[in-house]
Amino acid sequence: MNTNSNKYTIIYASIMVIIVAFLLAFVSSSLKERQDKNVELDKMKQILSSLNISDSEKADAEKAYQKYVVADRIIDQNGNIVSVNGGFSIDSKKIGDELPLYECKVDGETKYVVPLYGAGLWGPIWGYISFNSDKRTVYGTYFSHEGETPGLGAEIATEKFQSRFPGKVLQENGTVKISVVKNGKVVDSSCEVDGISGGTITSKGVDKMLHDCLSKYANFFNK
Amino acid sequence: MELFSKKNKETFLSPLWLNNPVAVQVLGICSALAVTSKLEPALVMGLSVTIIVAFANVVISLLRNTIPNRIRIIVQLVVVAALVTIVSQVLKAFAYDVSVQLSVYVGLIITNCILMGRLEAFAMTNKPWDSFLDGLGSGLGYALILVIVGFFRELLGSGTLLNFQIIPECLYDCGYMNNGLMVLPPMALIIVACVIWFQRAKNPDLQEKSN
Secondary structure (H helix, E strand, O other), X not given: OOOOOHHHHHHHHHHHHHHHHHHHHHHHHXXXXXXXXXXXXXXXXXXXXXXXXXXXXXXXXXXXXXXXEEEEEEEOOOOOEEEOOOHHHOOHHHOOOOEEEEEEEEOOEEEEXXXXXXXXXXXXXXXXXXXXXXOOEEEEEEEEEOXXXXXXXXXXXXXXXXXXXXXXXXXXXXXEOOEEEOOOOOOOOOOEEEOOOOOHHHHHHHHHHHHHHHHOOHHHHHO | OOOOOHHHXXXXXXHHOOOXXXXXXXXXXXHHHHOOOOHHHHHHHHHHHHHHHHXXXXXXXXXXXXXXXXXXXXXXXXXXXXXHHHHHHHHHHHOHHHHHHHHHHHHHHHHOHHHHHHHHHHHOOOOHHHHHHHXXXXXXXXXXXXXXXXXXXXXXXXXXXXXXXXXXXHHHXXXXXXXXXXXXXXXXXXXXXXXXXXXXXXOHHHOOOOX
């Protein structure tokens, strides 16, 4: 057979495209359910990380989530509760007027968790921040990123960076206080956190993310 | 036909060192810069490329007599892209943590010149088993260079290996500092160049005649 004829080339290309399209569609749709479940479990793990829950307990994320997270509320811009449940299904990327607020109980004490979403140097960064029931001090944080530079910006995902947050002042009278400053330039250590040297733009991204996302909760903080 | 004949052994072994895809053929340099600032992503990337190039080689080799000459590059690209997509989907469903690790690198695998280079230069004209060995060898040769570069960059740039602290704390107290330049892409080029230098000094066959 002449494999160089136009007819053969066109038929070959068409058949190849159809086969590949069916193959990919089949793989994608048959694995969709498992993938969605994994994404959900991962989200639970991230929320638990911000509450400083140990790795061994996080292994069974669903069980630990039910144990610690009391309610996934939705509140509005004025700080009023709109819905007692359903906050979990809100995508952190698309937070509008409805703000998710996780109410958790760790060792008998109430903690709140709020999702964060912002931009780093190369792509999106996101995370969760938990704070005490007085809404004043940070209890724990979790940060992750899509593709920050390993060894530099990517350090925001490490425990070393995240351990700088607990105990810092979150906000005062609705003004967000917690901030990330250039490495070694901390003036007020009650609310300022050292950034990552060499990862300045990512550190600034974290700072902006904290400020932008937490500002939306100002009315809730004042309640 | 013997599975491990002398020729097959050579097919597998030569890309590991004497015909290394990065150091001798100078393919895949771009990703060698991007993923080697730590050892772990370098390892993961090396392994992923090895698996994909080996299987893409087999698929193309099986199809080699049917592929129309004029659209062969497109066919190769489709095979690679489909394989990579399937692997990433399967990982997302069954090994979510690994897929999160790989996130950006999956895209980089498709653009890796070694894949297209091996498909075009070897799989199009050789039998499936030979192609599989060639893919495996080329992938591992690529991984080897990535690991060498990643090793030096992480050790000197961050003082760690696979995120474990290697350089003792007391050295830092004495004034030792991590070399920040190591974490930046230019150092990857310089280390690759050092590997090439070492390799050529050891193997005069690789040196170009100077006249």
